[in-house]
Amino acid sequence: METFNLLMQGFATAVTPVNLLFAVVGVLLGTAIGVLPGIGPAMAIALLLPVTYGLEPTSAMIMFAGIYYGGMFGGSTTSILLNTPGESATVITAIEGHKMAKAGRAAQALATAAIGSFVAGTIGTALLATIAPWVVQFAVSLGNPSYLAIMLLALVAVTAVLGSSKLRGFAALGLGLAIGLVGLDPVSGQGRLVFGQPLLADGLDIVVVAVAIFAIGEALWIAAHLRKTRSQTIPVGRPWMGKSDWKRSWKPWLRGTAYGFPFGALPAGGAEIPTFLSYITEKKLSKHPEEFGHGAIEGVAGPEAANNASAAGTLTPMLALGLPTNATAAVMLLALMQLGVQPGPLLFEEEPKLVWALIASLFIGNALLLLVNLPMAPLWAKLLQLPRQYLYAGILFFATLGAYAVNLQAFDLVLLLVLGTLGFAMRRFGIPVLPLIIGVILGPRAEEELRKSLQLSGGDPAGLFSEPIAVVVYAIIALVLLWPLLAKVLRRLFPKAAAEVGELVEPVVVVPEAGTGTGENEEPAEVQVMDIHGPRHGGKTRR
Amino acid sequence: MKPVAVWLKDRSELGFAALLGAVGAMVLVDAAGLNVPYQQSDGLGPKTVPYIVGTLLLVCAVLLAVNILRGGAAEPEDGEDIEIGTPIDWKVVVPLVLVFILNILFIDLVGWPISGTILFWGSVLALGGRNYIRDGLISVALAVGTFYGFYLGLGIHLPAGLLKGVL
Structure with a gap:
């Protein structure tokens, strides 16, 4: 009941004309960048960080939330009409959605994606509103050692579970932690990695780091490989669904939501695994399994719902614990810190107005997105015709402007170029950027917790294990790190059981590794095979 | 080789x-x-x-x-506008970086309206824009527009440089 009252107060804050305006702006911007190639919600928020200095934190966060949700709505439009998924989470949507579009069912694919996103986003946000206060209650009882352990878990999980190569993940994490070290040590007041340069003493501005890695590095990388031939967009009318489409969509929406939210809330859960799980579930449960691979509506409805529900899930640890679990949440957390709001379990207590207005605006934004996306989908698709030279020159231009506006010093632009070049090299050498950005954010905070824990125990390392939660979390970290080894041993010890369980466990363990192409992963390979054979079969059944 | x-x-x-x-x-x-x-x-x-x-x-x-x-190789990042498997097009990247450096050197000297114009125009050129007049007009509009936008909207005074007094 208390939650409900707080939420109603949040709605009262969110529907003031100014905040409503920011929600609309965020939703429109978010859809636009979701449709546009080469620019995602994380980059968009990073580019907007400097502009939000003058804003009320609540308004800024409402806008960012709109961008986050909107980016996902817009992203599905591109993957359905163009078959070029911008991020791994929409890969699955592209498989079935683009097939549907080719078969003349683009309108239904867009409709089930948009309505499914709305349903999942709304349920996900309701879950967020219910669960987050509960998580906070649990989190405020934790001491420094437990909190340190949870931060380490987030760092290790993001690094070791996501991405195709653990080694490259840890390399990125190391770089991020090193960037986080630059500046004055808060306890002893000595400069670390400052090299006598007074401009470095305050540390690297996190806005500059985020803009460099997300915007400059990405823009340069795309410029280096810019597609010369323009892919064809499938023209589409207004999205709509028939009765049978509704009947086939509503269960996948709900199941997708059930997969998406918990995975989003876990550190390193992400959106890829739940979208994939939703896809194989729908394929198994469908009455028309033969349509999968040729444009089955369930294969769009489920994964799209999972994708959006995971976004709501991601916001749970971000708001309740101050832990970012994906790039967009990381940049939103940076925004909070820039606006002078301290993230962490105390956020709900200290900034109830902001938190609840943000959650309320998620509901509003979701409804707005449905209104904006259903009738206007053909209009959004026109954005894809924007000349690419303007898009990428624009990203470089606004990135420069934003980074410069923070402190009005050209030195920040030098940093921007250096770190942008690093971002470029990381993309070239397959080093994931997420561990770096999370390292920059959580590194200094983890060090602070570590030192506080040891101060409390008088320097005794046993103090780190003084709380039961901390011990449990360390055990989980060990399990995450040793899992590949453990899996191998278990498979050798119980070959029979492993073969049976393998079918269930394999997708979960294997999906994040899907990019390695080692050949071990059966399920992703299956999707690929279907993708390849799709048109051939389609020819038999459809034409 | x-x-x-x-x-x-x-x-x-x-x-x-x-x-x-x-x-x-x-x-x-x-x-x-x-x-x-x-x-x-x-x-x-x-x-x-x-x-x-x-x-x-x-x-x-x-x-x-x-x-x-031992033969391990990274997987370069894929994307919507990326033609994967092509070599890095240095003829695009190097001019982009040069234009960027030019802006760093000039921004405090000649001011954002001018250096920003050069930054956008140069980037568009490097990326293959060949509609010189339209590109130029957009560049000037963006640079001057953001100058005023930041000045009036956000209270951030970007350097006016050479155009001090004019703008």
């Missing part, structure tokens, strides 16, 4: 491993030069975390180098 050059070109990732190693060494050397003033109240001191980070980077550098020499 000489065989050595070809060998190195195929393993350009070794350069990244070297970078990791260099950063790691730098972090360790820097940490070694720190004092530990409050041994009683701050048992851990300012050195420990840099030592951990530096070691992590060095270990990653060595493992990455070993991985590359």
Whole structure:
């Protein structure tokens, strides 16, 4: 009941004309960048960080939330009409959605994606509103050692579970932690990695780091490989669904939501695994399994719902614990810190107005997105015709402007170029950027917790294990790190059981590794095979 | 190309491993030069975390180098507008970086309206824009527009430079 009252107060804050305006702006911007190639919600928020200095934190966060949700709505439009998924989470949507579009069912694919996103986003946000206060209650009882352990878990999980190569993940994490070290040590007041340069003493501005890695590095990388031939967009009318489409969509929406939210809330859960799980579930449960691979509506409805529900899930640890679990949440957390709001379990207590207005605006934004996306989908698709030279020159231009506006010093632009070049090299050498950005954010905070824990125990390392939660979390970290080894041993010890369980466990363990192409992963390979054979079969059944 | 050059070109990732190693060494050397003033109240001191980070980077550098020499290769990032498998188009990237550096040198000197115009126009040119007049007009409009937008909307005064008094 208390939650409900707080939420109603949040709605009262969110529907003031100014905040409503920011929600609309965020939703429109978010859809636009979701449709546009080469620019995602994380980059968009990073580019907007400097502009939000003058804003009320609540308004800024409402806008960012709109961008986050909107980016996902817009992203599905591109993957359905163009078959070029911008991020791994929409890969699955592209498989079935683009097939549907080719078969003349683009309108239904867009409709089930948009309505499914709305349903999942709304349920996900309701879950967020219910669960987050509960998580906070649990989190405020934790001491420094437990909190340190949870931060380490987030760092290790993001690094070791996501991405195709653990080694490259840890390399990125190391770089991020090193960037986080630059500046004055808060306890002893000595400069670390400052090299006598007074401009470095305050540390690297996190806005500059985020803009460099997300915007400059990405823009340069795309410029280096810019597609010369323009892919064809499938023209589409207004999205709509028939009765049978509704009947086939509503269960996948709900199941997708059930997969998406918990995975989003876990550190390193992400959106890829739940979208994939939703896809194989729908394929198994469908009455028309033969349509999968040729444009089955369930294969769009489920994964799209999972994708959006995971976004709501991601916001749970971000708001309740101050832990970012994906790039967009990381940049939103940076925004909070820039606006002078301290993230962490105390956020709900200290900034109830902001938190609840943000959650309320998620509901509003979701409804707005449905209104904006259903009738206007053909209009959004026109954005894809924007000349690419303007898009990428624009990203470089606004990135420069934003980074410069923070402190009005050209030195920040030098940093921007250096770190942008690093971002470029990381993309070239397959080093994931997420561990770096999370390292920059959580590194200094983890060090602070570590030192506080040891101060409390008088320097005794046993103090780190003084709380039961901390011990449990360390055990989980060990399990995450040793899992590949453990899996191998278990498979050798119980070959029979492993073969049976393998079918269930394999997708979960294997999906994040899907990019390695080692050949071990059966399920992703299956999707690929279907993708390849799709048109051939389609020819038999459809034409 | 000489065989050595070809060998190195195929393993350009070794350069990244070297970078990791260099950063790691730098972090360790820097940490070694720190004092530990409050041994009683701050048992851990300012050195420990840099030592951990530096070691992590060095270990990653060595493992990455070993991985590359044993035939491991990175997977370059894919994207919507990316033609994967094509070599890096330096004829686009180098001019972009040069224009960027030009802006760093000029921004405080000639002001944002002019340096911003050069930045956008140059970037569009580098990316293959050939509609010179339209590109130029858009560049000027963007640079001047953002100057006023920041000035009036956000109260951030970007440098006016040469055009001081005019704008």
